[in-house]
Amino acid sequence: MNTPLVADSFVSLAALGGLLVLIGVIWSFDAASPLNRRFLFGLQVLAALMASRVLAWWTDLSIFRAATIMTAGLVPLATVLLAEGLLRRHAPRLTKWIAAGGAGAFLILALLPASIAEPWRVTLLFLYQLATFALAGHMTVTRDRASLSKAENQAVDRIALSLLLILPLLVTDFRSVYIDQPVRLGGVAILFLCWLLLSLGQRAVGHRDTVVSFVILLSVALLAALVIGFDNGLQPSATVRAASVVLSAALLGVIWKDSISLRTEQRRQSLIRHLAEDRIDDTLGFLKELQKHPLVDGALLLSEEELADLDLPAIKALFAANPLLRAAGTDSLSREDAEQLAWLLEKYEATHVMLVSSRPFRLIALNMPSVSATPGAETELRVVQRMAMLISERNPAHD
Structure with a gap:
């Protein structure tokens, strides 16, 4: 078994996984915007590059070797297109000619057999990528x-921060007879790029937070590799490969976790979109649309008829003073009110009950245990409750 090839393959496949996660996140948000289309083009080119290079290594088929050269030649063009989209201005004419001309040239050069094209083709590819990234x-x-x-x-x-990391690591992807490189680290740079792009969706995360987190991950990976190398008597090159594998696995895990956080945040904000987009001229229509949102899926709309077996005057007085009540917030209530609320929550298997209309009297009961640990979502529920009350007061004829 070729150990360096295994490490190279793992790093590249981890990069492919990170790219696919990021592509999925962008598709779920807004794949139609012009800037996101440029992002997706670049990410898809990188994903094709990672996949084709691994297939070329393990199958040694010329079709995959050619695909690797073609996609590598498209990376600089995708970089320039993305830069234009981010800066909202066209690249200089010379930069465009170099990026587009080089991409076209390598689509043709990739078809040449290795016996004729190497090593000058790889050298030209490195110089082309380096020049275009610099531009x-x-x-x-x-x-x-x-x-x-x-x-x-x-x-x-x-x-730009990711490019500072990608440029030096990019050199390790080009093998040299003069330098014995234990592993290709371009995949690590791509994983860091994916992490940085995902952090753009987390406004509270700054550059320093991201860089510090990466330094911590890098330090932990190096420490783990040193422990593994010392315990198993590995050579320095094998220790470097172990560090790259550990770091790639850690980065892929962080990328997956951040993608889940972004999707969770997207679902959590669906209540805000409900307020901004749904109809506000009909209380019942507003509440029925509310029941379709993921955060309050399965919410029950309760009228006075459903509450007839409770002490209705006491329930009305309770919710007049506390429009939104939850199972964990009964300490401040009197014993009688706490018993009424406990019975209401138990009957409808709810964690939260909120007042949405006074005349006629209506409540919404919902089961959302995660809200107890998410203050932001509970604040949004309070906003929805107040909006429902305002709609009911504004349009009493619809009630």
Whole structure:
């Protein structure tokens, strides 16, 4: 078994996994926007590159070797296109000619047999990628910051930060007879790029937080590799491969976790979208649409008839003073009110009950245990409750 090939394959497959996760996140948010289309093109090119190189290594088929050269030649073009989208301006004409001309040239050069094209083809590819990345980096550094918003400048800064890491690690993807490289680290750079792009959706995460987190991950991976190497008597090159595998696995896990957090945040904000997009001229229509949202899936709309077996005057007084009540918040209630609420929650297997209309009297009961650990979602419920009350007071004829 070729040990370096196994490590290279693992790092590349981890990068492929990170790219697929990021592509899925972008598709779930807004794949139709012009900037996201440019992002997706670049990410899909990188994913095809990672897949084709692994297939080429393990099958030694010329079709996969050619696909590797073709996709590697498209990476600089995708970088320039993305830079144009981020900066909202065209690249200089020379940069466009170099990026487009090089991509076209390598689509043709990839078809040449290795016996004729190597090693000058790989050398040209390295110089082409290095020159184009440098030109794209120059575009971002010399941009007019005042013409971009704070969020746009933040996105550009994080892409530029990833390029600073990608450029030195990119060199390790090109084998040399003069330097014995234990592992290709381009996949690690791609994983870091995916992590940075995912962090753009987390506004509270700054550049420093991301860099510090990466340094911690890198330190832990190196420490783990040293322990593994010392315990098993590994050579330095094998220890470096172990470190790259551990770091790639850790980055892939963090990327997956962050993608889940973003999707959870997207679902959590569905209540806010409900307020912004759904109808506000009909209380019942508003409440029925509310029941379709994931956060309150299965919510029950209760009228006075459903509450007839309770002490209705006491229930009305309780919710007049506390429009939103939850199972964990009964300490401040009197014994009688606490008993009424406990019976109501038990009867409808609910964790939260909120008042949505006074005349006629209506409640919504829902089961959402996770809200007890998510203050932001509970705040959104309070906003929905208040909006429902305002709609009912504004449109009493619909009740």
